[in-house]
Amino acid sequence: MRPSEPREKTIRLMEVCGTHTMAIAKAGIRSLLPPDVELVSGPGCPVCVTDQSAIDAVLALSDEKNVILATYGDMVRVPGSVRGDSLARRSAKGARVEVVYSPMDSLTVARENPGCEVVFLGVGFETTAPGTAAFVRAAKESGLGNVSCLPLLKTCEPVLRALIADPDFNVDGFLLPGHVSTILGEEGFRFLADEFGIPGVIGGFEPEDVILALSRLIRQIRNGEARIENAYRRAVRPEGNPIARRMIAEVFEPADSLWRGIGMIPESGLAIREEYASVDAAKRFGLVIRETPEPAGCRCGDVIRGAVRPEDCPLFGRVCFPEDPVGPCMVSSEGACAAAYKYRPAE
Amino acid sequence: MRPMDDIITLAYGSGGKKTSELIEEMLLPAFGNDILGELGDGAILPNEPGERLVMSTDSFVVTPYVFPGGDIGKLAVCGTVNDIAVSGGEPKYLSLAVILEEGIPTADVARIVCSIAETAKRANVRIVTGDTKVVEHGKADGLFINTTGIGVLRHPGLSPKAIREGDVVLVSGTVGDHGTCVMLARNPNLVRGGILSDCAPLYDLTKALRPLGTGLRVMRDPTRGGVATTLNEFTEGTALSIELDESAIPVKKEVRSASDILGLDPLYSANEGKILAVVAPGQAEEALRLLRSVPEGRDACAIGRVTASHPGKVLVRTPYGGSRILVKLAGAQLPRIC
Numbered sequence: 001m002r003p004s005e006p007r008e009k010t011i012r013l014m015e016v017c018g019t020h021t022m023a024i025a026k027a028g029i030r031s032l033l034p035p036d037v038e039l040v041s042g043p044g045c046p047v048c049v050t051d052q053s054a055i056d057a058v059l060a061l062s063d064e065k066n067v068i069l070a071t072y073g074d075m076v077r078v079p080g081s082v083r084g085d086s087l088a089r090r091s092a093k094g095a096r097v098e099v100v101y102s103p104m105d106s107l108t109v110a111r112e113n114p115g116c117e118v119v120f121l122g123v124g125f126e127t128t129a130p131g132t133a134a135f136v137r138a139a140k141e142s143g144l145g146n147v148s149c150l151p152l153l154k155t156c157e158p159v160l161r162a163l164i165a166d167p168d169f170n171v172d173g174f175l176l177p178g179h180v181s182t183i184l185g186e187e188g189f190r191f192l193a194d195e196f197g198i199p200g201v202i203g204g205f206e207p208e209d210v211i212l213a214l215s216r217l218i219r220q221i222r223n224g225e226a227r228i229e230n231a232y233r234r235a236v237r238p239e240g241n242p243i244a245r246r247m248i249a250e251v252f253e254p255a256d257s258l259w260r261g262i263g264m265i266p267e268s269g270l271a272i273r274e275e276y277a278s279v280d281a282a283k284r285f286g287l288v289i290r291e292t293p294e295p296a297g298c299r300c301g302d303v304i305r306g307a308v309r310p311e312d313c314p315l316f317g318r319v320c321f322p323e324d325p326v327g328p329c330m331v332s333s334e335g336a337c338a339a340a341y342k343y344r345p346a347e
Numbered sequence: 348m349r350p351m352d353d354i355i356t357l358a359y360g361s362g363g364k365k366t367s368e369l370i371e372e373m374l375l376p377a378f379g380n381d382i383l384g385e386l387g388d389g390a391i392l393p394n395e396p397g398e399r400l401v402m403s404t405d406s407f408v409v410t411p412y413v414f415p416g417g418d419i420g421k422l423a424v425c426g427t428v429n430d431i432a433v434s435g436g437e438p439k440y441l442s443l444a445v446i447l448e449e450g451i452p453t454a455d456v457a458r459i460v461c462s463i464a465e466t467a468k469r470a471n472v473r474i475v476t477g478d479t480k481v482v483e484h485g486k487a488d489g490l491f492i493n494t495t496g497i498g499v500l501r502h503p504g505l506s507p508k509a510i511r512e513g514d515v516v517l518v519s520g521t522v523g524d525h526g527t528c529v530m531l532a533r534n535p536n537l538v539r540g541g542i543l544s545d546c547a548p549l550y551d552l553t554k555a556l557r558p559l560g561t562g563l564r565v566m567r568d569p570t571r572g573g574v575a576t577t578l579n580e581f582t583e584g585t586a587l588s589i590e591l592d593e594s595a596i597p598v599k600k601e602v603r604s605a606s607d608i609l610g611l612d613p614l615y616s617a618n619e620g621k622i623l624a625v626v627a628p629g630q631a632e633e634a635l636r637l638l639r640s641v642p643e644g645r646d647a648c649a650i651g652r653v654t655a656s657h658p659g660k661v662l663v664r665t666p667y668g669g670s671r672i673l674v675k676l677a678g679a680q681l682p683r684i685c
Binding site for chain 2: 026030032105211321333342
């Protein structure tokens with residue numbers, strides 16, 4: 001993998017995990033790549049792919065009397081379809097928002113506030129889905145009656161398939177998400193190589209892990225191979241974590257889901273099964289997520305699809321900043337735009 | 348004398364008998380000195396002719412108000428005296444204004460008052476005037492404190508404007524301890540790490556650097572916004588840049604691990620017992636020796652250099668050979684999802 005091995009065509013690699021996006025930017029890995037290798041970010045930040053219509057629904061819910069929203073911190077500053085409107089702003093005006101590190105903390109909040117309805121915002125991919133499933137089960141079993149989960153979970157395979165089906169798709173290999181792979185295993189990504197002939201390497205999150213995974217990916221591409229490799233064996237087993245997957249399947253079922261900038265992808269989200277309807281916030285509050293247009297000029301959708309780099313968005317660093325974001329990619333600590341802004345390479 | 352109630356009630360802020368109780372039973376015994384003892388509406392301070400004064404003020408609202416390694420009282424003294432110290436001043440006097448939330452246990456207030464007194468003694472400053480107010484339950488988070496300090500200027504000329512190309516950037520010790528400690532204290536069930544706040548008065552440290560004269564360009568204590576934000580304040584709007592060597596920046600192993608778990612970056616986490624100093628290249632070794640001669644500076648090291656390569660910016664060279672721009676903190680650091 002030396003820059004002295006020229007290739008006619010640029011190799012385009014996509015990382016599909018927000019933590020990779022951050023690690024790559026922070027360690028300055030882009031500046032170490034051979035000149036013919038380009039790294040683009042994919043739809044790997046769970047906050048970024050949450051559609052603004054879902055955020056709008058959450059913001060509306062935060063205005064309900066006696067509702068306490070329990071959420072991971074990343075979600076607090078994400079704007080809905082109105083610029084500047086976010087849970088942080090609603091909270092400043094009196095809405096009750098609790099930042100939690102574990103969904104289980106929502107149970108404690110519910111116990112401490114018996115007169116209130118506590119709603120946990122279940123955001124994330126397969127990594128957070130098992131924990132969310134455990135919470136949904138515990139919420140039902142607790143018999144508290146005032147705690148529920150708004151399922152905004154997404155799954156990896158359908159969105160990767162949707163990306164590949166896009167006529168503009170132009171990626172030669174995937175740096176596969178280490179955390180999601182602990183659940184899905186190597187098996188979960190075989191379809192990339194088997195059906196589409198696209199290589200993928202599962203990588204960890206230390207800079208050394210990322211460099212190792214990228215070098216293996218580049219080697220495969222230069223050799224004309226297409227396999228799924230595991231460069232994160234200390235955490236990822238070939239079969240993944242079947243117990244966690246069973247837990248997901250017990251509580252959730254696949255459902256159509258809106259992705260920011262991509263739109264509706266069939267069966268790409270997780271809805272709470274009927275047996276757990278009593279702790280499903282979508283049902284409890286009759287929430288309807290209506291598609292709303294994206295902010296003018298915001299190219300988060302294209303960034304999420306890897307079609308453009310954050311710097312190519314006309315708003316990036318001009319009107320869209322981490323402290324005053326237009327789109328979600330600039331808010332989340334794992335968003336491609338936030339990473340690109342916070343850890344700009346020093347050229 | 349009647350013992351005080353077990354919790355603070357609005358009556359303690361009435362200005363009447365109960366207020367006197369609070370002052371006479373708790374505050375005066377802790378802070379007593381001849382200037383405060385006058386209990387006048389203002390403190391009358393002695394002053395030598397020709398002395399220039401340094402003044403600074405800061406308010407403290409930390410949650411929780413007691414954390415490993417300190418509490419809001421210690422912080423309220425250190426925060427203000429350190430701002431005076433890094434401005435080249437010798438801190439002398441403090442005012443102390445406390446806003447108490449109705450219902451706070453009197454024992455907690457007594458503990459914090461005691462901590463203020465101890466820290467003031469250690470920092471060699473006198474509390475010469477003060478104020479207490481009590482607000483209704485729910486209107487403050489336990490207690491808020493404001494301190495204003497006055498010091499005498501001992502090291503004039505310190506300013507980011509004095510920084511020159513080739514200067515060396517020093518830090519007096521490990522980075523991110525206080526911010527990480529407080530985040531852990533807010534989430535006690537998540538991670539336990541035994542990380543202590545580095546909260547400490549720093550005048551001894553700044554005084555140690557006095558022999559450098561004009562070779563000491565500027566000092567700051569990187570509190571909110573951390574090292575990244577303070578260094579950006581040095582370079583902003585100038586033709587100079589600072590290039591940091593990431594592997595040289597001292598971060599405690601436990602702070603690094605906890606930050607990874609919590610989604611924080613130690614370079615953006617607050618410090619309450621560290622200084623950043625920019626010194627002339629020929630005096631960097633001497634500056635390090637001076638810093639290390641004080642207990643608070645024993646882990647001091649050089650972390651970067653002033654260059655002209657990227658005007659106005661701070662750069663980090665990563666251990667992997669890459670480099671990136673280090674920007675100021677935007678908003679609060681938020682914990683992440685996964």
